[in-house]
Amino acid sequence: MAKHAIKLTVNGAPREASVESRLLLVHLLREGFRLTGTHIGCDTTHCGACTVLLDGVPVKSCTVLAVQADGREVRTVEGLEKDGKLDPIQEGFMQEHGLQCGYCTPGMMMTGRALLDRSPAPSEDEIRHAISGNLCRCTGYVNIVKAVQHAAGKREGA
Amino acid sequence: MIPPPFDYHSPKTLPEALELLGRLGEDAKILSGGQSLLPLLKLRLAQPAHLVDIGRIPGLDYINEEGGFLRIGALVRESALESSALVRSKYPILVDTASVVADPLVRNLATVCGNLAHGDPANDHPATMLALGAEVVLTGAKGSRTVPVAEFFTGLFATALRPTEVLSEIRIPVPPAGSGGAYVKLERKVGDFATAGAAAFLVSKGGTIERAGIGLTNLGPTPVKARDAEKALAGKRATEDAFAEAGRLAAAAASPSADRRGSVEYKREMARVLTVRALRLAARRAEGR
Numbered sequence: 001m002a003k004h005a006i007k008l009t010v011n012g013a014p015r016e017a018s019v020e021s022r023l024l025l026v027h028l029l030r031e032g033f034r035l036t037g038t039h040i041g042c043d044t045t046h047c048g049a050c051t052v053l054l055d056g057v058p059v060k061s062c063t064v065l066a067v068q069a070d071g072r073e074v075r076t077v078e079g080l081e082k083d084g085k086l087d088p089i090q091e092g093f094m095q096e097h098g099l100q101c102g103y104c105t106p107g108m109m110m111t112g113r114a115l116l117d118r119s120p121a122p123s124e125d126e127i128r129h130a131i132s133g134n135l136c137r138c139t140g141y142v143n144i145v146k147a148v149q150h151a152a153g154k155r156e157g158a
Numbered sequence: 159m160i161p162p163p164f165d166y167h168s169p170k171t172l173p174e175a176l177e178l179l180g181r182l183g184e185d186a187k188i189l190s191g192g193q194s195l196l197p198l199l200k201l202r203l204a205q206p207a208h209l210v211d212i213g214r215i216p217g218l219d220y221i222n223e224e225g226g227f228l229r230i231g232a233l234v235r236e237s238a239l240e241s242s243a244l245v246r247s248k249y250p251i252l253v254d255t256a257s258v259v260a261d262p263l264v265r266n267l268a269t270v271c272g273n274l275a276h277g278d279p280a281n282d283h284p285a286t287m288l289a290l291g292a293e294v295v296l297t298g299a300k301g302s303r304t305v306p307v308a309e310f311f312t313g314l315f316a317t318a319l320r321p322t323e324v325l326s327e328i329r330i331p332v333p334p335a336g337s338g339g340a341y342v343k344l345e346r347k348v349g350d351f352a353t354a355g356a357a358a359f360l361v362s363k364g365g366t367i368e369r370a371g372i373g374l375t376n377l378g379p380t381p382v383k384a385r386d387a388e389k390a391l392a393g394k395r396a397t398e399d400a401f402a403e404a405g406r407l408a409a410a411a412a413s414p415s416a417d418r419r420g421s422v423e424y425k426r427e428m429a430r431v432l433t434v435r436a437l438r439l440a441a442r443r444a445e446g447r
Contacts, residue, residue, distance in 0.1 A: 021209070
C-alpha cells in the first residue's frame with residue numbers, strides 16, 4: 001500500500017505529511033501533528049467530539065481520510081486563539097460555563113465558530129439545530145447555547 | 159477504529175474515474191462523501207482493495223432544472239440540497255428529506271446520490287425519489303443509461319449500479335401545477351435512522367387526485383413503493399377518508415423487521431400513520447396552503 005505525500009494548511013500554517021491511504025484525518029491531526037485538542041469520542045460519526053473545519057465547513061474528522069484533506073484548509077480548536085487572545089467562542093464557553101467535563105467542548109466550539117461565521121446573529125433555534133450533531137453527556141446544552149449567544153453578542157458589539 | 163488497508167485513487171475527471179473502475183472492477187468502491195462507506199470500512203463490513211475518490215472531479219455538484227427535470231449531480235452534498243434556493247422554493251419534499259438525514263455535520267459531506275447508491279433501505283432519499291418518480295443516470299466507460307428509481311433497488315444493499323458505473327445524476331420530473339410532496343420521518347433522536355418514514359407526492363386538478371406517489375423508509379429489505387396505495391388515490395378527492403385508506407394499503411405493503419426501534423406491529427402501524435401525515439402535508443402544499 002503506497003503512501004501518499006499530502007500538503008495541507010492547518011490553522012493557517014502549511015503542513016506536509018506522508019500518509020497511508022487508510023489514515024483518518026483525526027489521527028493525522030492528533031498523532032501526526034500532535035494537535036490533541038481535537039478529541040476522539042465515539043469513532044462512529046455520532047458524537048461530534050472530533051469536529052474540525054475543512055475549508056471552513058464543520059465535519060467529523062473520524063469520518064474523513066487524511067488524503068481527502070490534501071490541498072485543503074483544516075482548522076482545529078488550537079487555531080481559535082490568536083496572539084494570546086481567545087476567540088469570542090472560547091470567551092463564551094468560559095463566561096457562560098459552557099462545559100463541565102470538557103470532552104465535547106473542542107467540537108462544540110468548532111461547530112459554534114462555523115455557525116457564527118455563516119450566521120453572525122443566530123436564533124436559539126438555529127444554534128440548537130447547528131449543534132445537533134455534537135453530543136454533550138454532561139447535559140450542558142443550555143449553557144452551550146448561552147455560550148454561542150455570548151460569542152455572537154460580543155462579535156456584534158466589536 | 160482503523161479501516162483495513164486499501165489503495166486510494168483520486169481521478170481528476172469522470173472518464174479517468176470510469177477507466178479506473180473498469181480496470182479494478184469489483185475490487186474497487188467509489189468514495190464520495192464517505193459518510194456511509196468509512197463507517198462500513200471501520201466495521202470491516204466492506205474491505206475493498208481500492209477506493210476511487212470521485213470527490214475531486216469538478217463540475218459534478220450542480221442542481222438545476224433542464225429538459226423538464228430537476229437534475230442533482232453526483233457531488234451535491236445534503237447541506238447544498240437543503241439550502242438551495244431553487245429546491246427550497248419548488249421542492250419542499252427534498253428539504254424535508256435532506257434536513258433529516260443524519261446530522262448537520264454529516265450532511266456537510268454526505269451526498270444525495272450516495273444516499274441512493276448505498277442501497278440502504280434505512281436511508282431517507284429513496285422513499286422520496288420513489289414518490290417523485292425520479293430516475294438515476296448510471297454512467298460507465300461506454301456511456302450512460304437511465305434507470306427509474308422504482309427499478310434501482312434490487313435487494314438489501316443491492317442496486318442496479320454495476321461496479322464499473324458511477325451514479326452520476328438524479329433526475330426528478332419538474333412538478334406540474336397543482337402538485338405537492340412531503341416527507342415525514344419518525345426517529346428516536348437526531349442522527350438516527352428512521353424507525354419508519356413516508357414520502358408522498360400528489361398531483362391534483364380541481365380537488366381530484368390525478369396521480370399519487372408513495373415511498374416508505376426502513377420498512378422492508380428495500381425501499382418500498384406503496385403501489386396499491388398510489389392506485390387507490392388516483393381519481394379520488396383529497397379527503398381524510400381517501401388518505402386513511404391509502405395509509406392502510408401502505409401499511410400492508412410494508413414488511414419491516416423488529417429491532418431496537420420497535421416491533422413489526424409497531425412499525426407497520428407507524429407506516430400507516432406517517433403515510434397519512436405525509437399525504438395531508440402534500441395535499442396542503444398542492445393547494446398552495
